[in-house]
Amino acid sequence: MLSTPAAQAQDAASRTSRPAPRPESPFGSGLPLRRRLRAAWAWIRENLFSTWYNGILTVFTLGLLYLALKHGLRWVLLEARWAVIPANIQPLMVGTYPRAQLWRVWAVLATLALLSGLSAGAFGARLKRAAAWGAGIAAAFLLLPLSAVSRAMVLACAGLYGAGLLGARGRRALRPWLVGAWFLSFPWTLFLLWGVQGSQLLPRVETSWWGGLLLTLILAVVGICCSLPIGILLALGRRSSLPAISWCCTAFIEVVRGTPLVAVVFMAHLLVPLFLPDFRIDKVVRAMIGFTVFTSAYMAENVRGGLQSVPKGQYEAALALGMNSPLMMVLVILPQALRAVVPSIIGQFISLFKDTSLVAIIGLLDLLGVARSVIANPQWLGLQAEVFLFAGLIYWVLSYTLSRSSRRIEKALGVAGRR
Amino acid sequence: MTQAADPIIICEDVHKWFGDFHVLRGISVEIRRGEKVVICGPSGSGKSTFIRTLNRLEEHQKGRIVVDGIELTSDLQDIEAIRREIGMVFQQFNLFPHLTVLQNITLGPIWVRKMKKSEAEELAMSLLERVGIPEQAHKYPAQLSGGQQQRVAIARALAMQPKIMLFDEPTSALDPEMIKEVLDVMRELAHSGMTMLVVTHEMGFAREVADRILFFDQGQIVEEAPPAEFFDAPKQERTKLFLSQILHH
Ligand SMILES: Nc1ncnc2c1ncn2[C@@H]1O[C@H](COP(=O)(O)OP(=O)(O)O)[C@@H](O)[C@H]1O
Ligand SMILES: [Mg+2]
Numbered sequence: 324m325l326s327t328p329a330a331q332a333q334d335a336a337s338r339t340s341r342p343a344p345r346p347e348s349p350f351g352s353g354l355p356l357r358r359r360l361r362a363a364w365a366w367i368r369e370n371l372f373s374t375w376y377n378g379i380l381t382v383f384t385l386g387l388l389y390l391a392l393k394h395g396l397r398w399v400l401l402e403a404r405w406a407v408i409p410a411n412i413q414p415l416m417v418g419t420y421p422r423a424q425l426w427r428v429w430a431v432l433a434t435l436a437l438l439s440g441l442s443a444g445a446f447g448a449r450l451k452r453a454a455a456w457g458a459g460i461a462a463a464f465l466l467l468p469l470s471a472v473s474r475a476m477v478l479a480c481a482g483l484y485g486a487g488l489l490g491a492r493g494r495r496a497l498r499p500w501l502v503g504a505w506f507l508s509f510p511w512t513l514f515l516l517w518g519v520q521g522s523q524l525l526p527r528v529e530t531s532w533w534g535g536l537l538l539t540l541i542l543a544v545v546g547i548c549c550s551l552p553i554g555i556l557l558a559l560g561r562r563s564s565l566p567a568i569s570w571c572c573t574a575f576i577e578v579v580r581g582t583p584l585v586a587v588v589f590m591a592h593l594l595v596p597l598f599l600p601d602f603r604i605d606k607v608v609r610a611m612i613g614f615t616v617f618t619s620a621y622m623a624e625n626v627r628g629g630l631q632s633v634p635k636g637q638y639e640a641a642l643a644l645g646m647n648s649p650l651m652m653v654l655v656i657l658p659q660a661l662r663a664v665v666p667s668i669i670g671q672f673i674s675l676f677k678d679t680s681l682v683a684i685i686g687l688l689d690l691l692g693v694a695r696s697v698i699a700n701p702q703w704l705g706l707q708a709e710v711f712l713f714a715g716l717i718y719w720v721l722s723y724t725l726s727r728s729s730r731r732i733e734k735a736l737g738v739a740g741r742r
Numbered sequence: 743m744t745q746a747a748d749p750i751i752i753c754e755d756v757h758k759w760f761g762d763f764h765v766l767r768g769i770s771v772e773i774r775r776g777e778k779v780v781i782c783g784p785s786g787s788g789k790s791t792f793i794r795t796l797n798r799l800e801e802h803q804k805g806r807i808v809v810d811g812i813e814l815t816s817d818l819q820d821i822e823a824i825r826r827e828i829g830m831v832f833q834q835f836n837l838f839p840h841l842t843v844l845q846n847i848t849l850g851p852i853w854v855r856k857m858k859k860s861e862a863e864e865l866a867m868s869l870l871e872r873v874g875i876p877e878q879a880h881k882y883p884a885q886l887s888g889g890q891q892q893r894v895a896i897a898r899a900l901a902m903q904p905k906i907m908l909f910d911e912p913t914s915a916l917d918p919e920m921i922k923e924v925l926d927v928m929r930e931l932a933h934s935g936m937t938m939l940v941v942t943h944e945m946g947f948a949r950e951v952a953d954r955i956l957f958f959d960q961g962q963i964v965e966e967a968p969p970a971e972f973f974d975a976p977k978q979e980r981t982k983l984f985l986s987q988i989l990h991h
Contacts, residue, residue, distance in 0.1 A: 639799050640836035644850035644902060645826035647818070654849060658840050 398708075407706045408713050409468035411697045415714070416467075418534015418688055424518075424526070428537060429476045431512045436480040438504055440487025445497040448731075450488070457484045463720060509548055516541075530607035534688040536717060538607070542689065543676040546614035551668070553615065554622025555661075558630060559652065561623065572623070579620035585681050588613035592685040610682045618675055625667045629660030669729035673722045690714055750775045750810055750906060750937055751796060757804035758791060765791050766802065767961040773939065775905075778932050780948040780969075781941045783958030784984060789941045792958070793908045796939070797821075797828045810905060826854060829899030833911040835891045837883040837898070843870070844879040847898045855902065862901070869897040873927050889920030893927055900931075907931065909940040943988060949973060957981050 372378040408415070417428055443453040461481040465474060491497050516533070518525040533541065560572035579587065591613030595604055633656050641651040661668075680691040688696060694714045698707050751773040758766040765788045773779055781789050794800040795807060798814055798821045807814040809824050838846050847866035851857040857865070870876040873893040875886075883891055892912055899907060909928065913921040925947050932938055932951045942948065948955055948969055955972040957965040957980075965972065965981045976982050 634836075636832060636834050636836035637838065640830075640832065640838070642799060643797055643825060643828070643830040644898075645822050645854045646850070647822055650853055654853060655838055659838075662840065 403709050404706060405709060407697065407703045407709050411693075411703075411710075412468050414535055414688075414693045414697070415690060416535045417537045418693060419532045420516075420528060420534070420537065421532065424528055427515045427518070427525070427528075429480075431515055432476075433480050433483055434508055434511065436484040437487045438501065438508055440484035441491040441497065442487075442501050442505070444488045444491030445494050445501055447493075447495075448488075450492070453488055454485070457481060457488070460724070509544070513541075530605050533607060535693045536690045538682075538687065539676065539679050539689040539691075542607075542610060542614055542679040542682065543672065545611045546618050546675050546679075547668070547672045549611070549615040550619035550622045553619035555626050555657065557619060557623035558626035561627060562630065576620045576623050579617060580624070582617075584614075584617050584678055585684060587617040588681055589684060591616060606685060606687055610685060610687060614675060614679065618671060621671055622668070625664045625671065626660060628667070629662075629664040630656065632663045633659045665733050666729055669725060669732070673725050676722065676725070677718060690717065748775055749773060751939075752808040753796075753805065754807075755805040756792075756795060756802045756807060758788075758795060758800065758802045765961050766795070768805070769961075769963060770805075771956065771963060771966070773906075773937065776935050776937055777953050778938045778951050779940070779954050779956060780952040781939065781956045781958060782943060782945075782948065782984075782988075783964075787958040788961040789958050790910050793830075793910055793939055793941060796906075796908060797825050797830060799830075826902055827905045829902055829904035829907045831892070831895050831899055831907065831909045831912050833914050835883070835888070835895045835915070837891055837895055839883055842880050842882055843875075843886070843894050846883065846894060847901045850898065850902045865901055866897070869900050870894075872900075872930070873897050874923070887920060888916045889923045892916065892920075892924045896924075896927055896931070906937045906939070909938065909942065911941050911943070913942065913944060945973070945988065957984065959984070 371381045413422070417425065420428065440453075440457070443456075458481070461477055461484075464477040469477070491501075515525070516528065516537075517530070518527045520527045557572045557576060560568050561576065563569045563572070588610060592606070592609050595609050595612055637655055637659065638651065641655040646654070679689055682689050683692045683695070691714055694710045697703055698710050703710070749772040751771075753769050753771050756766055756769040757764070769792060781793065783789055791800055795802045795814075796809060801816075802814075810827055812820050812824055814821065814824065837843075838849070841849065844863060844866050847869060848859070848862040851862040851865060852859055855862075867876060867879065870879055873896055875890050875893055878886055878890060878894070883894065886894065896912075912928070913924050916924065921944070925944060928938075928940070928947070929951055940947075940952075950969075952969050955965075955967060955969055956963050957972070957978070959980050965976060965978045967976075972981070973985065976985060
């Protein structure tokens with residue numbers, strides 16, 4: 324067995340405190356057919372028809388489900404005109420990013436796939452599970468109505484992921500390098516997408532060309548990555564013993580938390596050019612600033628909760644070793660505080676991911692914005708349902724994947740196990 | 743004995759208040775280099791508070807404390823310098839749960855003493871050897887028993903190569919069968935010549951190891967004597983009462 328000591332300890336704990344066995348489920352057990360049917364009948368009686376009002380509820384729900392499924396499925400399979408999606412898949416994914424430069428988006432995806440594979444390998448994910456994740460994500464991409472070239476690209480990314488996974492398996496020494504690489508992947512991505520003024524190979528693609536899911540993801544990732552360090556500083560500032568600092572941080576946090584996101588984004592849009600008139604800061608960057616400002620206030624509160632969860636004895640032990648307070652924070656307190664708030668940070672990321680659709684008010688076309696402009700096109704008149712269902716599905720798949728991976732990250736960091 | 747007579751800790755009329763509550767009411771004591779001092783007394787008498795003022799986890803408000811020639815004031819540099827020379831072992835161990843045993847021990851030497859990582863790890867392993875658990879080096883604290891955790895905590899404090907070790911009821915949070923393994927480590931440390939201040943109710947340990955016993959009550963040192971005298975011929979009524987309670991319960 325290739326499990327970490329922490330996992331072993333957890334195994335041991337779950338072995339000793341196993342919950343009472345649940346009544347046997349009739350599904351998937353290896354019993355002969357007749358006994359299985361009888362078990363199924365017993366299960367139905369016990370769970371669906373235990374009392375008369377439960378029975379009525381069951382029948383009622385089944386009726387509703389039937390109606391919804393009947394009409395829903397008929398619509399999805401027969402009536403809906405899905406042609407609108409493949410015809411607009413490129414704007415939905417990347418907005419007006421130039422076709423000739425699309426390889427840069429693929430290069431970003433390839434980088435991320437390779438890094439994910441290497442990380443899954445080096446950080447000791449179970450092979451089967453990691454492979455299933457990779458395959459699942461690749462399959463989700465392949466379900467999209469993409470061109471043959473794009474499909475080949477997806478497969479290439481999947482290949483990189485797999486190669487990384489196998490290549491890095493058991494190489495713990497790679498871990499610090501990977502953490503560094505993840506940090507660098509962020510500026511690298513922006514560099515690739517944005518390019519260099521006047522370059523042949525990587526011509527500048529102004530952010531006004533960015534759009535669709537690409538813009539949605541970039542806004543969310545930039546928002547989270549920038550707001551985490553700012554949030555940490557704000558949380559530490561709020562606890563500072565210098566009243567001026569603590570007062571300023573508290574005021575910032577409370578003002579922002581008392582303002583709706585739309586207003587913050589809109590104000591960033593209007594005010595940043597007033598404060599910095601000498602720079603022409605483009606719309607996307609202004610939106611990023613707005614989201615970062617908003618999210619960092621919430622992040623600060625998350626981190627503050629994490630800091631409060633670290634026992635006083637930890638501070639004392641660190642001080643007793645002669646550490647000064649920055650060292651104590653960085654080495655002892657923050658690692659514990661941040662581990663404790665990984666779930667809420669990921670929750671924050673998911674809600675930011677969905678909230679980025681608000682950039683519509685400053686005229687940016689993110690996934691939802693593109694969807695809106697597609698249905699405004701006379702050619703696709705009356706196809707709101709198809710387009711919005713598709714956009715909704717993408718939001719859901721990504722949010723759900725994130726929240727599932729949050730649990731894995733929590734486990735990997737030992738949020739529960741090590742205390 | 744001239745060198746041994748030179749005091750490493752000097753307290754002169756130390757007072758401390760928590761709000762209105764007068765916790766330390768004029769503590770004056772000198773501790774010589776290499777001396778082992780056991781502090782005992784009823785709960786709430788200010789024992790923890792007193793030894794925590796010595797490395798300034800608590801601030802005293804009146805009087806003077808001088809440790810190894812440096813007076814404790816609000817000067818942060820001085821405080822950090824003094825803390826490097828004083829190891830502390832807590833009742834609740836206070837190991838860092840996110841780090842392995844080895845990392846717990848090397849953290850101070852690497853970041854505070856600026857020791858090379860390889861050197862620090864070598865030192866840590868030799869200390870783990872000394873406290874008897876080298877095989878646990880790569881586990882996390884939560885995977886160890888209480889006694890093992892406390893021995894790691896002792897190793898962590900020793901890794902800073904301190905001149906003085908403070909123990910605040912190091913065995914009070916332990917199951918009875920683990921107390922001995924921790925006391926054995928402390929005994930060995932005492933024989934190696936370390937200056938030690940130990941708050942404890944382990945009277946057997948006190949009698950065997952201590953050069954001197956300080957009896958605290960209501961924020962004052964009520965009685966101060968070598969163990970034989972302290973246990974067999976206490977002078978103060980309060981000491982007698984305390985000893986009768988602690989020895990016959
Ligand atoms: N941080 C604090 N704030 C207020 N009162 C405290 C604090 N720490 C300790 N005390 C009080 O000071 C007294 C002495 O505490 P302590 O030094 O821990 O006693 P001991 O270690 O002898 O049991 C107790 O009455 C305790 O309630
Ligand atoms: Mg105490």
